[in-house]
Amino acid sequence: MVNAKIREFENDIINFINASVDIPIEVKHLVLKDILHQVEAEANRHVIAEWEQMQENLKKESEDHE
Secondary structure, three states, X not given: OOHHHHHHHHHHXXXXXXXXXXXXXXXXXXXXXXXXXXXXXXXXXXXXXXXXXXXXXXXXXXXXXX
């Protein structure tokens, strides 16, 4: 992903959070922690799926060489 896109994404989130003036900062913090946990869990699932795919590919390559 291009750095400019990442910065734009980050700024959009910050602007949205800052615009929500009627929500206490503590609530914003808790919500962001929950969102981060969800994103982290999804990223972990992706890493595990890629690792499993890589292991499967290595096994197939090993079987092909026998």
